[in-house]
Amino acid sequence: MAALVIxxxxxxSLKPSTLNTITAAAQCGGDVTVLVAGSNCDAAARAAAQVAxxxxxxxxxxxxxxxxxxxxxxxxxxxxxxxxxHILAPATASGKNIAPRVAALLDVAQISxxxxxxxxxxxxxxxxxxxxxxxxxxxxxxxxxxxxxxxFDAAAASGGSASVEKxxxxxxxGMSTFVGREIAKSDRPELxxxxxxxxxxxxxxxxxxxxxxxxxxxxxxxxxxxxxxxxDAGYAPNDWQVGQxxxxxxxxxxxxxxxxxxxxxxxxMKDSKVIVAINKDEEAPIFGVAxxxxxxxxxxAVPELVEKLG
Amino acid sequence: xxxxxxxxxxxxxxxKVRVKSDQTGVDIANVKMSMNPFDEIxxxxxxxxxxxxxxxxxxxxxxxxxxxxxxxxxAMAIGADRAILVETGVELQPLAxxxxxxxxxxxxxxxxxxxxxxxxxxxxxxxxxxxAALAGLPQAxxxxxxxxxxxxxxxxxxxxxxxETVSVTLPAVVTTDLRLNEPRYVTLPNIMxxxxxxxxxxxxxxxxxxxxxxxxxxxxxxxAGRKAGVKVADVAALxxxxxxxxxxx
Numbered sequence: 001m002a003a004l005v006i007x008x009x010x011x012x013s014l015k016p017s018t019l020n021t022i023t024a025a026a027q028c029g030g031d032v033t034v035l036v037a038g039s040n041c042d043a044a045a046r047a048a049a050q051v052a053x054x055x056x057x058x059x060x061x062x063x064x065x066x067x068x069x070x071x072x073x074x075x076x077x078x079x080x081x082x083x084x085x086h087i088l089a090p091a092t093a094s095g096k097n098i099a100p101r102v103a104a105l106l107d108v109a110q111i112s113x114x115x116x117x118x119x120x121x122x123x124x125x126x127x128x129x130x131x132x133x134x135x136x137x138x139x140x141x142x143x144x145x146x147x148x149x150x151x152f153d154a155a156a157a158s159g160g161s162a163s164v165e166k167x168x169x170x171x172x173x174g175m176s177t178f179v180g181r182e183i184a185k186s187d188r189p190e191l192x193x194x195x196x197x198x199x200x201x202x203x204x205x206x207x208x209x210x211x212x213x214x215x216x217x218x219x220x221x222x223x224x225x226x227x228x229x230x231x232d233a234g235y236a237p238n239d240w241q242v243g244q245x246x247x248x249x250x251x252x253x254x255x256x257x258x259x260x261x262x263x264x265x266x267x268x269m270k271d272s273k274v275i276v277a278i279n280k281d282e283e284a285p286i287f288g289v290a291x292x293x294x295x296x297x298x299x300x301a302v303p304e305l306v307e308k309l310g
Numbered sequence: 311x312x313x314x315x316x317x318x319x320x321x322x323x324x325x326k327v328r329v330k331s332d333q334t335g336v337d338i339a340n341v342k343m344s345m346n347p348f349d350e351i352x353x354x355x356x357x358x359x360x361x362x363x364x365x366x367x368x369x370x371x372x373x374x375x376x377x378x379x380x381x382x383x384x385a386m387a388i389g390a391d392r393a394i395l396v397e398t399g400v401e402l403q404p405l406a407x408x409x410x411x412x413x414x415x416x417x418x419x420x421x422x423x424x425x426x427x428x429x430x431x432x433x434x435x436x437x438x439x440x441x442a443a444l445a446g447l448p449q450a451x452x453x454x455x456x457x458x459x460x461x462x463x464x465x466x467x468x469x470x471x472x473x474e475t476v477s478v479t480l481p482a483v484v485t486t487d488l489r490l491n492e493p494r495y496v497t498l499p500n501i502m503x504x505x506x507x508x509x510x511x512x513x514x515x516x517x518x519x520x521x522x523x524x525x526x527x528x529x530x531x532x533x534a535g536r537k538a539g540v541k542v543a544d545v546a547a548l549x550x551x552x553x554x555x556x557x558x559x
Contacts, residue, residue, distance in 0.1 A: 069476065070439065070449055093469040097451045100404070100439035109405050109524035112434045122528065127432050128327045132336050135528040175448035176478045179464065183472040190471075196558075220559065231488065238454065238468045238489055245348075245428060245488065247470075253558040263326055264430075270536055274556045276548065282541075291539035292551050304545040309559065 001030030001120060003086040006077055006102075008094050009036060009044035011066065014051075016193045017090035017147075019154035022051055024147040026155070027117040028086040031055035034162070037076045037169075039066025049164050052156040062169030067178035068094055074101035075170040081106060081142060085120070091146035091248075092192075099146050108140035113248075115151035129244040129267035149192055150250035150271060184237065191240065194223035196253045199242055199269070202229040203258020203279065203298060210235055212299070213257060215306045225249065225269075227259045243268035258298045261286030278302070311364060311458075311480075313356040314420040315390060316371045316411055316441075317349040319381040320431040333529040345381045348426025350388070351486040354493040355456060356424050357389035364458045365422070367391050371414055373407050373521075375399055379509060386504035387496040393509045398521055400514070404432075406521035408440035413517035415445050420481060422463065427452050427485040438485035448478035452487040 003025035008015040018034070025032045033056040034048040045059040058080060064072050077098070081087060087102060089095030091113040103110035114123040115133070122137045123145065191197065198217040204210050210230075217224050226236035228243050242249055244264040254272035259265060261277070261284055269275070270289050277290035278301050287293040294301060321327055322342040330337050345353075359365040370385035372378040373396040382393035396410050415423065428435040442449035450456075450465035454473065457464045458480070466475045468487045478484075514521045542548045552559045 067474075070442075070451070074443065093452060093467075096435050097439065097449075100436035101443040101449065103436070104405060104408055104440035104443035107405075109403060110434070110436050110440075111525065112432075112436060125433075126533065127530070128321070128336060129430065129433070130533055131327050132329045132530050133533050134530050137526045137528055138524065139526070140524055173448070174479075175482075176450075176476055179475040179477050181469075181472065181474040228488065237472070238487065239471055241488075244430065244433065253552070253556075264323065270533075274552070274558050275539075276552070287541070288538045289536045291556065292548055293539065293541045294545065294548050295541060296545070301545055305548065308545055308549045 001028065001085040002083060003028045003030055003032050003088060004080065004084040005032060005034045006087065006089040006095065006098060007034050007036045007044065007048055008090050008092060009038060009041065011038045011041040012043045014044055014047045016154060016190065017092050017149045019051060019157060020149040020152040021088050021090045021147045022053060022155040023152040024114065024117060025086065025088045026053050029120050030085065033058060035060070035077060035080065037065045037073050039063050045164055049162040050158050050160050052159040054160050054162040057162050057164045058167050059164060060167050060169040064172035065169055069176050069178060070097045070101050071173035071176050072170060073098050074105060075173065077102045078105045079170055080167065084142065086143045086145060088145045088147055091148050095146050099144055103144035106142055106144065108142050108144055109138060110144045110146065111136060111138060112146050113148045114145055115148050129264050130270065131263065148248055150248055188217065189221070189223045191223040191225055191247050192249055194251050196220045196222035197225050197249050197251045198222040198255045198257065199225035199227065199259060200230055200236065200257050201227040201259030202233055204230060204235055207235045212302055216302055219306055219309050220253070227262070227265045229262070256286050256290070257302060259286050260284045261289065311422065312367045312369065312418060312420040313359060313365045314369050314371060314414065314418060314423045315352050315356050315385065316423070316425040317353065317381050317385050318346040318429045319343050319372060319374060319378045320346045320429055323347055323430055329530055329532045333531055335530050345384050346426050346429045348428060348486050350493045351490050352424040352426055353385045353388045353390060354491050355486060358491065359458065360389070369394060369418060369420070371396065371411065373398065373402055373410050382509060383504045384496065386507045387501045388494065392507055394512065395509060396512050396514060396517065398514050400521045401523050402521055403523045403525060404434045404436035404440055405524060406519070407437050408444055409519045410514060410517055410521065411441045412444040413519055422480060423483045425485055427487055438483050442483040448482045450476050450478050450482060451485045453484050454487050454489045456484060
């Protein structure tokens with residue numbers, strides 16, 4: 001048995017989700033190989049070689065791989081797939097884009113967002129917004145898997161010394177072209193990796209009012225999140241969305257402000273260690289999962305909280 | 311230009327499902343069923359493209375039991391021109407659905423396939439990507455904007471940290487994200503009209519597809535519960551709890 005991890009990276013460094021995926025890959029048994037498909041991605045490949053538990057790094061370096069187009073990256077994975085019993089990618093926007101394409105090309109099922117490896121062919125994964133956990137077994141020769149990062153510890157980023165092997169890059173598919181990217185610049189931690197998350201819901205009332213959460217996030221060193229209702233209403237950007245169809249987070253502290261606690265939101269944050277909810281509606285379902293609930297007007301409570309935290 | 315819109319019948323998003331006590335699955339007897347919300351966004355987008363004069367015909371497709379006809383009628387009430395039901399009682403997994411849809415692409419030759427990024431029952435997020443792979447087409451997943459011109463679609467995608475835009479050559483597969491549009495309410499006259507629209511029926515065998523599931527579900531269990539904590543009286547009490555009890559700040 002051998003596992004291949006499709007690295008998520010920006011050519012210069014590995015994304016943290018890759019480290020959690022490596023841990024899951026190691027639990028599948030056998031050696032772990034990491035594929036870094038990119039353009040001028042030597043630095044990312046070197047970083048992958050230093051991760052504890054990685055036996056080998058494959059590097060495919062070509063312009064057509066630089067922007068992680070699914071058509072090209074999936075073809076690159078398929079080109080090396082025959083040597084592996086497991087192929088894993090992080091369950092992020094990038095991994096979810098690529099992995100199912102790989103699975104279909106190999107004519108195998110994909111097992112999405114696994115939260116545990118029970119045995120090399122059996123895994124658990126949440127369904128129905130996390131209201132049920134399915135244990136599934138795959139009889140396919142190759143298991144193509146996406147990994148929920150919050151369910152696996154990150155592998156140590158240093159301490160490894162894997163060999164690095166250059167492989168031939170696949171040709172450009174010619175079907176798809178990368179046009180551009182608008183990535184919001186932020187000094188805050190990445191949402192899915194943050195130790196503290198401060199999220200706002202529809203109760204924030206407007207996009208302007210969301211700024212009220214910034215001093216609190218600053219004080220706590222937190223990433224900022226939002227409920228689907230707040231994203232729907234245009235109060236917050238989509239990539240802040242925490243929930244079934246957004247990001248899954250499990251920080252040490254999750255502060256839900258003006259969030260009622262719809263099922264699909266709880267699916268994204270209920271594995272947080274400590275949950276705080278501030279909501280003026282004492283019947284709000286969020287209080288059913290919160291360790292500490294404060295029934296209060298958020299427009300008074302949030303500034304007061306910032307002040308009291310000092 | 312023809313657009314194919316696959317839609318899935320799922321447990322309504324407002325329903326909190328219960329795990330069966332014998333752990334064989336979730337209890338969906340007598341619960342409200344609806345069109346998967348992301349597929350509804352896909353139908354709406356297709357209708358808007360037709361209203362803009364980009365598309366000429368919209369075909370809604372659903373795979374599953376006869377009850378999926380209801381979902382197809384809803385798609386036609388939103389504005390799809392006709393519908394296809396691939397009828398089977400077999401448990402359908404994403405790879406099988408992608409194979410069925412691939413066979414329909416061969417038959418109907420659409421220029422665009424638009425479908426939801428994820429169904430809210432199995433939360434797989436696979437079908438669109440798998441279909442693109444099997445049909446040898448480009449894919450643009452998690453779309454928040456679609457512009458069709460000159461045989462290409464420029465699609466803005468929701469990615470971690472922001473947005474990215476790709477240009478895909480048609481025919482192509484696009485999966486929808488939340489912010490692509492807000493689906494219209496279906497009106498009674500349109501529901502009546504939808505009843506008269508054409509609905510064709512196929513069996514997987516007609517399409518030469520074996521839909522047998524590849525993954526075996528060994529059991530379905532309740533997630534680890536989380537107990538409600540305490541209500542605190544004021545902000546000072548909250549800060550005290552966080553500092554001295556939870557010790558997280």
